Amino acid sequence: MALITFSSSGLYCAQGNFYIDPWKPVDSAIITHAHSDHARPGNKKYLCTHDTKPLLKLRLGEDINVESYNFNEPVFINGVKISLHPAGHIIGSAQVRIEYKGEIWVFTGDFKTENDGISGKFEPVRCHNFITESTFALPIYKWEKQEIIYNNLFQWVLKNNSEGFCSIIFAYSLGKAQRVLIPLSKTGIKIFGHGAVCNVNETLINSGHNLPAITRISSETKKEDLKSSIVIAPTSAENTSWLKKFQPYKKAVCSGWMQVRGNVRRRNADAGFVLSDHADWPGLLEAINATGAQKVFTTHGFKSVLTKYLNEKGLFSAEVKTSFSDDEEGKEE
Ligand SMILES: [Zn+2]
Numbered sequence: 001m002a003l004i005t006f007s008s009s010g011l012y013c014a015q016g017n018f019y020i021d022p023w024k025p026v027d028s029a030i031i032t033h034a035h036s037d038h039a040r041p042g043n044k045k046y047l048c049t050h051d052t053k054p055l056l057k058l059r060l061g062e063d064i065n066v067e068s069y070n071f072n073e074p075v076f077i078n079g080v081k082i083s084l085h086p087a088g089h090i091i092g093s094a095q096v097r098i099e100y101k102g103e104i105w106v107f108t109g110d111f112k113t114e115n116d117g118i119s120g121k122f123e124p125v126r127c128h129n130f131i132t133e134s135t136f137a138l139p140i141y142k143w144e145k146q147e148i149i150y151n152n153l154f155q156w157v158l159k160n161n162s163e164g165f166c167s168i169i170f171a172y173s174l175g176k177a178q179r180v181l182i183p184l185s186k187t188g189i190k191i192f193g194h195g196a197v198c199n200v201n202e203t204l205i206n207s208g209h210n211l212p213a214i215t216r217i218s219s220e221t222k223k224e225d226l227k228s229s230i231v232i233a234p235t236s237a238e239n240t241s242w243l244k245k246f247q248p249y250k251k252a253v254c255s256g257w258m259q260v261r262g263n264v265r266r267r268n269a270d271a272g273f274v275l276s277d278h279a280d281w282p283g284l285l286e287a288i289n290a291t292g293a294q295k296v297f298t299t300h301g302f303k304s305v306l307t308k309y310l311n312e313k314g315l316f317s318a319e320v321k322t323s324f325s326d327d328e329e330g331k332e333e
């Protein structure tokens with residue numbers, strides 16, 4: 001039996017009797033990161049990085065049983081060596097390396113190869129079998145350098161500000177919201193946050209992360225204070241009456257999906273910024289190549305395209321069925 005199998009509850013290691021990012025409740029779950037399609041409730045025991053632990057508690061409750069580790073720190077379960085390695089996706093995100101009797105598997109969880117300065121630098125890990133996400137596995141997905149995107153965002157916000165508009169920026173509340181704070185804090189314009197974003201920020205600040213201060217929007221927030229300001233909101237707030245308070249405003253969406261022509265209009269936004277927390281097509285290929293893996297399993301997204309491409313290159317690749325959402329960037333949980 002293979003060291004890792006693809007069961008109906010998730011990726012499973014029989015030798016260690018644990019799962020990785022299971023989508024059904026199990027006894028022992030290794031969690032790559034705190035996004036809701038990877039970190040689900042109901043597991044008896046969770047294992048993750050130190051940075052993921054407080055985020056798991058925020059999302060799943062204080063009373064969960066969670067053990068946390070440093071990157072690269074080995075943990076042994078019934079002779080299976082487990083270690084977590086930076087995935088560069090969001091704060092705390094990890095790839096999982098599993099080794100037993102010389103056989104090595106790596107599961108990426110979600111990852112990106114560009115270093116965003118807050119999520120840890122993606123670390124290529126050598127292995128025999130590599131299970132990779134493939135959210136943006138189409139050759140059309142090729143990201144511009146984040147500095148260029150940050151600058152565009154910066155200019156857009158300044159223009160809105162000078163014209164008396166509030167800039168509402170829709171970004172996933174865990175990950176993207178913190179990442180866009182870097183360029184936004186440099187504008188010198190006051191930044192407000194939706195409760196979902198502020199909850200994550202406060203959790204991170206309490207666990208020692210340095211993030212620019214933002215002000216929580218509440219029923220007491222005065223309309224005149226919001227004039228020409230910046231608001232960071234989760235995508236779930238996109239078409240709700242919550243936005244009325246910010247009028248007049250301009251809306252922007254920050255997501256890899258904004259690369260597709262028409263998506264800005266479809267989302268009823270004034271601007272789209274192609275800023276993703278997933279690897280683009282060159283990033284995926286570079287990551288696969290760096291592992292030296294003989295077998296590559298694809299999950300999550302355009303897996304058939306990636307598998308076909310790898311097969312044509314002479315590499316063994318197969319798609320695996322998982323329950324990770326294909327576009328968590330586009331949908332808030
Ligand atoms: Zn994710």
Ligand SMILES: [Zn+2]
Nearest residue numbers: 037110324328
């Ligand atoms: Zn995911």
